Structure formats: structure tokens, C-alpha cells
Amino acid sequence: MTMPAIAEIAALLRSFDNILILTHLRPDGDTVGSAAALCAGLRAQGKTAYLLPNPELTDTTAPYFLPYAAPEGFQPERVVSTDIATTDLFPENAKPYADRVDLAIDHHPSFERFGRVNYVRPSAAATGEIIYDLLAALGPITAEMALPLYVAVATDCGCFAYSNTSARTHAVAAALLRTGIDFQAVNKTFFRTKSRKRLALEAAMLSAVEYHDRERVAVLSVPLSLVAQVQATETDAEDLSALGGQIQGVDCAVTMRELRPDVWKFSLRTGPRVNATSACALLGGGGHAAAAGCTVEAPFQEAKRQMLEAIAKIAPDFQAS
Amino acid sequence: MTMPAIAEIAALLRSFDNILILTHLRPDGDTVGSAAALCAGLRAQGKTAYLLPNPELTDTTAPYFLPYAAPEGFQPERVVSTDIATTDLFPENAKPYADRVDLAIDHHPSFERFGRVNYVRPSAAATGEIIYDLLAALGPITAEMALPLYVAVATDCGCFAYSNTSARTHAVAAALLRTGIDFQAVNKTFFRTKSRKRLALEAAMLSAVEYHDRERVAVLSVPLSLVAQVQATETDAEDLSALGGQIQGVDCAVTMRELRPDVWKFSLRTGPRVNATSACALLGGGGHAAAAGCTVEAPFQEAKRQMLEAIAKIAPDFQAS
Numbered sequence: 001m002t003m004p005a006i007a008e009i010a011a012l013l014r015s016f017d018n019i020l021i022l023t024h025l026r027p028d029g030d031t032v033g034s035a036a037a038l039c040a041g042l043r044a045q046g047k048t049a050y051l052l053p054n055p056e057l058t059d060t061t062a063p064y065f066l067p068y069a070a071p072e073g074f075q076p077e078r079v080v081s082t083d084i085a086t087t088d089l090f091p092e093n094a095k096p097y098a099d100r101v102d103l104a105i106d107h108h109p110s111f112e113r114f115g116r117v118n119y120v121r122p123s124a125a126a127t128g129e130i131i132y133d134l135l136a137a138l139g140p141i142t143a144e145m146a147l148p149l150y151v152a153v154a155t156d157c158g159c160f161a162y163s164n165t166s167a168r169t170h171a172v173a174a175a176l177l178r179t180g181i182d183f184q185a186v187n188k189t190f191f192r193t194k195s196r197k198r199l200a201l202e203a204a205m206l207s208a209v210e211y212h213d214r215e216r217v218a219v220l221s222v223p224l225s226l227v228a229q230v231q232a233t234e235t236d237a238e239d240l241s242a243l244g245g246q247i248q249g250v251d252c253a254v255t256m257r258e259l260r261p262d263v264w265k266f267s268l269r270t271g272p273r274v275n276a277t278s279a280c281a282l283l284g285g286g287g288h289a290a291a292a293g294c295t296v297e298a299p300f301q302e303a304k305r306q307m308l309e310a311i312a313k314i315a316p317d318f319q320a321s
Numbered sequence: 322m323t324m325p326a327i328a329e330i331a332a333l334l335r336s337f338d339n340i341l342i343l344t345h346l347r348p349d350g351d352t353v354g355s356a357a358a359l360c361a362g363l364r365a366q367g368k369t370a371y372l373l374p375n376p377e378l379t380d381t382t383a384p385y386f387l388p389y390a391a392p393e394g395f396q397p398e399r400v401v402s403t404d405i406a407t408t409d410l411f412p413e414n415a416k417p418y419a420d421r422v423d424l425a426i427d428h429h430p431s432f433e434r435f436g437r438v439n440y441v442r443p444s445a446a447a448t449g450e451i452i453y454d455l456l457a458a459l460g461p462i463t464a465e466m467a468l469p470l471y472v473a474v475a476t477d478c479g480c481f482a483y484s485n486t487s488a489r490t491h492a493v494a495a496a497l498l499r500t501g502i503d504f505q506a507v508n509k510t511f512f513r514t515k516s517r518k519r520l521a522l523e524a525a526m527l528s529a530v531e532y533h534d535r536e537r538v539a540v541l542s543v544p545l546s547l548v549a550q551v552q553a554t555e556t557d558a559e560d561l562s563a564l565g566g567q568i569q570g571v572d573c574a575v576t577m578r579e580l581r582p583d584v585w586k587f588s589l590r591t592g593p594r595v596n597a598t599s600a601c602a603l604l605g606g607g608g609h610a611a612a613a614g615c616t617v618e619a620p621f622q623e624a625k626r627q628m629l630e631a632i633a634k635i636a637p638d639f640q641a642s
Contacts, residue, residue, distance in 0.1 A: 160481040160494070161512045163505045167498035173481070174491035184484045191482045195569045203527035206520050248516045 006130075009119050010137035012103060013042065013080075019049040020076035022097060023065075024089040027054050029155025029190065031083035032061040034105070034127040036148035038082060039068040041135040044142065050074055054091055058235055060189050064148045078102045083127035083152075086112040105130055125164040128152025132172045146179040151186055159191045197236040201226065202243055205255075209244070212308055213252070214319045216273075219304060220244045221256040241267035241291075252276075252315065254307055259295070264303040267293045274315045282310040327451075330440050331458035333424060334363065334401075340370040341397035343418060344386075345410040348375050350476025350511065352404035353382040355426070355448040357469035359403060360389040362456040365463065371395055375412055379556055381510050385469045399423045404448035404473075407433040426451055446485040449473025453493045467500040472507055480512045518557040522547065523564055526576075530565070533629055534573070535640045537594075540625060541565045542577040562588035562612075573597075573636065575628055580616070585624040588614045595636045603631040 004012075013019075021039055023031040035051050042049035050070030057065055070076075079097045084090065085108035087098040104115030107124040121130050128149050135141050135149075153172055157165040160173070177183055194202075205220045212219065222240060230236070237257070244253025251271030256264045266283070268276040269291055276292035283306060285294020296303040312318040325333075334340075342360055344352040356372050363370035371391030378386055391397075400418045405411065406429035408419040425436030428445040442451050449470050456462050456470075474493055478486040481494070498504055515523075526541045533540065543561060551557070558578070565574025572592030577585045587604070589597040590612055597613035604627060606615020617624040633639040 154481075160475075161508045163508075165498075165504075165508075167495045170491045170495035170498060174488045174495060177486075177488035177491060183486075187482045187484075187486075192567055193569050194567045199527050199530075199568060203524045206524035207528065209520075246513055246515045247520060248514050 004117060004119060006119075006133045006137050009103065009105075009117070010134055012117060013134070013138065014045065016042075016078040016080075016102070017047050018075070018077040019047060020070060020074065020079050020097070021049065021051045021068075022079065022081040022084060022090065022094045022101070023051065023054045024084045025091050026056055027058075027061055027065075028083075029061060029064075030126045030128055030152045032057070032065045033148040033150070033152025033155070034082040034131045036064050036068050037128070037131050037135065037145045037152065038080065038105075040142070040145045040148070041131075041138055044145070045138055050076075052091075052094055052097075055093070056091065061151075064151055081105065081115065082131065083107070085110045087114050105134070123166070123168075125162070125166060125169045126153045126156035128156065129169060129172050132175070136175075141175065141179060143179040143181050146176040147181045147183075147186070150176045150181055150183050151190070154183075154186060155190055159187065195236050197230050197232045200230045201232055201236060201240065204230070205240070205243060209247075211250075212320075213311070213315070215249055217252040217254065217308070217311060217315075218244050218247050218250040219254045219256065219308075221300065221304075222258065223300065224258045224261065227258075241269055245269035252279075252311060254304075254311075256300070256304065256307075258300075262299050262303075263295065263297050264300070265293065265295050266303075266307055267291070273317075274311065278314040279307070279310045282313060283307065325438060325440060327440075327454045327458050330424065330426075330438070331455055333438060334455070334459065335366065337363075337399040337401075337423070338368050339396070339398040340368060341391060341395065341400050341418070342370065342372045342389075343400065343402040343405060343411065343415045343422070344372065344375045345405040346412050347377055348379075348382055348386075349404075350382060350385075351447045351449055351473045353378070353386045354469040354471070354473025354476070355403040355452045357385050357389050358449070358452050358456065358466045358473065359401065359426075361463070361466045361469070362452075362459055365466070366459055371397075373412075373415055373418075376414070377412065382472075385472055402426065402436065403452065404428070406431045408435050426455070444487070444489075446483070446487060446490045447474045447477035449477065450490060450493050453496070457496075462496065462500060464500040464502050467497040468502045468504075468507070471497045471502055471504050472511070475504075475507060476511055480508065516557050518551050518553045521551045522553055522557060522561065525551070526561070526564060530568075532571075533641075534632070534636070536570055538573040538575065538629070538632060538636075539565050539568050539571040540575045540577065540629075542621065542625075543579065544621065545579045545582065548579075562590055566590035573600075573632060575632075577621070577624065577628075579621075583620050583624075584616065584618050585621070586614065586616050587624075587628055588612070594638075595632065599635040600628070600631045603634060604628065 021035045023035045039049045051068045079101050080103045101115040103117045105119045107127045109122045111120040210219045241255040252274040253269045255267045270276040280292040280294040283294040342356045344356045360370045372389045400422050401424045422436040424438045426440045428448045430443040432441040531540045562576040573595040574590045576588045591597040601613040601615040604615040
């Protein structure tokens with residue numbers, strides 16, 4: 001199956017009208033920003049286009065989504081998905097469209113080609129990079145399109161700090177900024193703001209961090225009691241495993257989150273010495289070499305012991321402390 | 322005084338040889354990266370060029386500087402400064418060159434034109450952006466030049482998150498990444514790594530944060546006892562005022578650092594409601610509208626009370642709690 005060129009996708013979109021755009025479960029900046037920008041671009045072409053309401057928007061993503069939300073009863077002729085790797089990631093209200101997606105656009109390597117036409121570019125840091133090319137092929141990129149596109153691109157590459165960032169990512173950002181958008185407000189909201197509850201979680205985790213293996217392994221934990229004490233929401237607790245990955249000298253950051261009493265979800269973030277998937281596989285989990293996870297049913301000390309044993313088995317030069 | 326064009330500066334550099342490049346006190350990524358890249362670029366032109374050793378390099382900046390450090394006894398014919406706003410910011414060993422700087426290149430609005438020839442561009446997020454243009458005018462930009470330039474540009478704009486970032490900043494980053502540099506290692510070192518002592522300081526500050534003015538004013542403190550307990554270095558304590566500025570809902574973050582017993586250095590980071598300079602001016606300090614500081618000699622509670630009173634005087638709608 002050869003992949004269509006961007007110009008062909010643009011031509012396809014020109015032939016569409018009354019378009020519904022789908023976003024994924026637990027929507028992030030990339031799915032929301034890509035969908036909103038595409039919607040704005042299609043409207044600039046004189047099309048009727050809307051986003052299917054997504055019940056899981058957050059305070060940070062909602063402002064970019066809501067101006068384009070479909071009214072009750074909108075009957076689409078055409079359906080497009082943005083940043084959705086598989087139909088398993090369709091929100092409940094999108095399930096009825098699973099077998100009638102006319103065009104699926106994504107950047108995940110695991111993309112499952114569930115659309116009638118599919119466009120995937122795994123080298124893109126964000127689906128937003130692809131939407132940029134598409135909108136540029138359709139016509140001039142306005143600030144209205146550029147703002148959600150900046151959200152899409154910047155959030156998926158951790159504000160240009162993650163390893164998926166490329167020269168192309170920066171080139172797209174440069175073009176978006178040239179439209180005069182208030183990217184500073186986006187940066188402030190997404191990268192320079194933390195909720196008080198989030199900060200309280202981080203402070204408690206750091207106060208109780210434990211080191212092993214000559215201080216190269218750090219164990220941070222989020223017991224249910226801590227979440228209750230802080231009254232933290234899911235948003236507050238998102239991506240807490242990044243915290244341990246920042247600690248200087250640590251090449252294996254273990255984050256343990258208590259899902260239910262004595263049920264611990266482990267997330268490992270590791271450097272080249274420690275294969276995170278190998279360690280997690282010993283406990284029934286999996287993932288990537290530098291980021292993996294598993295779940296262990298046991299009291300805290302026992303669960304932690306099991307993980308440290310697993311790491312000791314696979315990490316060269318592990319030193320029991 | 323009209324400013325020379327980049328092409329004229331490039332021509333001037335072509336006429337130089339045996340060049341010594343100066344960096345500023347408490348050297349940051351921009352002064353080090355700009356100087357190292359310029360040195361590499363001059364050497365690519367067949368010139369002899371070195372950086373004057375800077376006694377205050379950190380673990381993160383030293384690797385970019387040391388390959389270009391001047392040997393003992395190097396006698397320069399020409400002297401160039403990068404990212405130095407005023408001769409007050411010359412390190413001690415650079416003072417003898419203060420009245421013989423042939424070319425001074427900088428991006429600070431406060432630049433004092435102390436060179437025989439001066440080039441300043443306050444719209445640049447980093448001096449590195451200017452050096453990029455200069456090296457591009459001299460010849461092809463190699464990876465050896467691009468790596469320190471990326472350090473210069475990325476550190477001064479907070480990895481593209483600060484408000485000084487522009488379309489031009491991203492365009493320069495795109496060009497630098499195209500040379501194939503390992504920018505990921507730079508991002509990991511400068512933006513995704515914190516020392517254990519730094520994290521301990523942050524955790525303690527967050528655990529003890531106080532809120533006032535309907536939770537819009539946050540007060541974080543770093544008493545001498547905390548620094549001693551953590552055994553924190555100056556590097557660990559750098560820019561701690563950024564922490565309070567991240568707290569959601571807070572538009573006036575007050576960070577109090579105890580310099581000597583009962584001597585507190587205040588740093589304010591504020592949103593549009595609170596003019597940081599106005600508040601600090603009431604206590605003998607100054608700065609910018611969104612970032613200012615002052616020093617108060619008083620015990621902790623009294624110093625804090627004085628600052629809250631100053632903020633109450635200048636902040637509209639201040640609510641005593």
C-alpha cells in the first residue's frame with residue numbers, strides 16, 4: 001500500500017463537505033490542536049466542519065476545542081480522525097464512526113490504518129506537523145489555524161525538549177509564530193504552570209525518594225493515602241513518572257503508584273544501562289527500552305522488593321545497597 | 322551611531338587574527354556557547370582563536386568551553402566579547418582587556434557599547450542568534466559550530482518556552498539541527514536534569530509555601546538552615562524564584578532567600594495585576610514589571626510582613642487574609 005502524498009490528501013479534503021473530525025480518548029494537545037486547526041482550515045475553504053464533542057477535555061485543552069464542537073444532531077457526510085492510532089482509542093461517542101472513517105491522519109508508529117484513506121508519518125513529532133503541511137497545501141495558514149497547531153506541535157515534543165523534536169518541528173514552529181499568535185500564553189499554560197495539588201504531590205514524592213544501586217536507581221511512590229491527603233485529580237497525577245527521570249545521576253527512575261489498596265502500577269524511565277522493558281517483563285509488563293511499566297499486587301515493601309530484584313537481574317553492575 | 326551590518330562584522334573578523342574571545346561573569350549557556358561557536362567559526366577560516374579561561378564555568382557549561390580555552394601566555398592581537406553587556410561583567414582576568422575590545426557582540430538592551438566596534442540586537446533571544454548570522458556570513462555552519470550555538474540559543478530562551486522566543490529563534494534552531502548535532506544530550510543536561518540537592522530545596526520550599534491575598538500571592542522561603550541542611554551549592558540554588566512563578570492561580574510569587582542571618586533577598590515574579598518593581602521599590606529595590614527584587618534586613622516574619630504590606634499597597638484588589 002503506497003502512501004498518498006500530502007497534495008493528494010489536500011485534494012481529497014477539497015472534495016469533502018459536512019465533515020466531522022474525531023479526537024482520541026484522554027485527549028492531549030496534539031489531537032485537540034490538530035483537529036481544531038484542520039477544522040479551521042476546512043472552514044476557510046468554505047466547508048462545514050465540526051469536531052465530535054470529546055467528554056474528557058481538560059481545562060487546558062477545552063479552550064482550543066470548544067469553538068469547533070459539533071452541535072447536537074450534526075449529520076456528517078465525511079469523517080476524519082486526527083492523531084488516533086487505533087479505533088480502540090475512539091471515545092465512546094466516536095465508536096459508531098469506527099467503520100466509516102474516510103481519512104485517518106496520524107504520526108504514531110502503531111497506527112492501524114483503519115481509515116478508507118490513511119496518512120501516517122512516524123517521523124513527525126506531532127500530528128500537528130502533518131496538519132501544517134496539509135493546511136499549507138490548501139491555502140494560507142492564518143493565526144486561527146496556527147494557534148491550535150502550535151498547541152499540537154509544542155505539547156507533543158515537550159516544548160521542543162523531547163528527543164522526537166526535529167529540524168522540521170522547529171521549522172513548523174517558526175512558520176506558526178510568523179502569523180503573530182500568542183504562543184507565550186500557550187507556553188505559560190502548558191509548560192510553565194502546575195496546579196497546587198500537583199506541586200504538593202511532587203514535593204511529597206521528592207521528600208520520600210529512596211535510592212538504591214549506588215544511587216543510580218531512585219524509587220518514588222504515590223500511595224493512595226497521598227492522593228487522598230492532597231485531594232489530587234487524575235490531571236494532577238498525570239505523567240508523574242517524568243519527575244524521577246530528572247534526577248541527576250539516576251539512570252533508572254522507578255515510580256510506584258497505588259491504584260487500589262496494595263495494587264501498584266510501576267513506571268520505569270531509564271538510561272542506556274537499564275532496559276526498562278526487560279525489567280518490567282519479569283513482572284508481566286512491557287513497553288520501550290527507556291520507558292516501560294507493569295502492575296504488581298502486593299504491599300508496598302514487597303512490591304518494591306520485587307521490582308528492585310527484577311532490575312538487579314537485568315541491569316549490568318547492579319549493587320545491592 | 323549607525324549599527325554595522327552583519328556582512329561588515331564578518332568582513333572585520335576576516336581581517337583579524339590571533340583572536341581572544343571574552344565571556345561574562347557567572348557564565349551562562351549563551352556567553353559560553355556563543356564564544357565557543359565563534360571560536361570554531363574563526364578557526365574554520367584559518368584563524369588562531371581562543372577563549373579567555375573563565376574561572377566560573379559549571380559542570381554543564383565547561384564541556385563546551387574547555388576545548389577552546391587559551392593556553393597560558395597567549396598574546397592576542399584582537400579581542401572580541403560575546404554576550405557581555407558592560408565591562409562591569411568582565412571576569413577579573415578579563416579586566417586588562419576592558420579598554421581594548423575590538424568587537425563587542427551582545428543582545429542585552431542594557432549593552433554599553435564598550436567596544437571599538439559594537440553589534441547589538443535586543444530582539445534576539447540569545448547572542449547565539451547573532452553569532453549564527455555571523456558564522457553563516459563567514460562560511461558553512463558545521464556541527465562543531467552548531468552544537469555550542471544550540472546551547473547558546475536554547476538556554477537563553479528556556480528551551481523555547483520563554484517569551485523572548487521568536488520565529489527567528491526557531492528558524493535558527495531548525496538550521497542548527499539540520500547539521501545533525503546531538504541536541505538531545507543538550508536538552509537532557511540543561512532542561513531535563515536537576516541535582517538531588519536542587520530537588521530537595523524545591524521539595525522543602527513547596528512543603529512550606531504560604532498563600533495570601535485569596536491565594537494569589539505565594540510566599541516561598543529558603544532559610545540558611547535549609548541550605549545548610551541540604552548542603553546546597555550556589556548552582557543548586559540558582560533561579561529558585563522560577564518555582565513559585567509556576568503555581569497555578571498565583572500572580573505574585575514571592576521568593577525569600579536568607580543571605581546572612583536575618584538578611585532576606587526577595588525575588589518577585591508577577592502577572593499583569595502586580596507590578597513587581599513598584600512593590601520592590603517600596604523596600605529599596607527594583608527590576609522589571611514582571612520580575613524584581615530587593616533586600617530586607619529583618620527576622621523572617623518581619624521581613625515577610627514588610628513585603629506583604631508593600632504588595633498590598635500597590636496591588637489592586639489585595640485582600641488581607
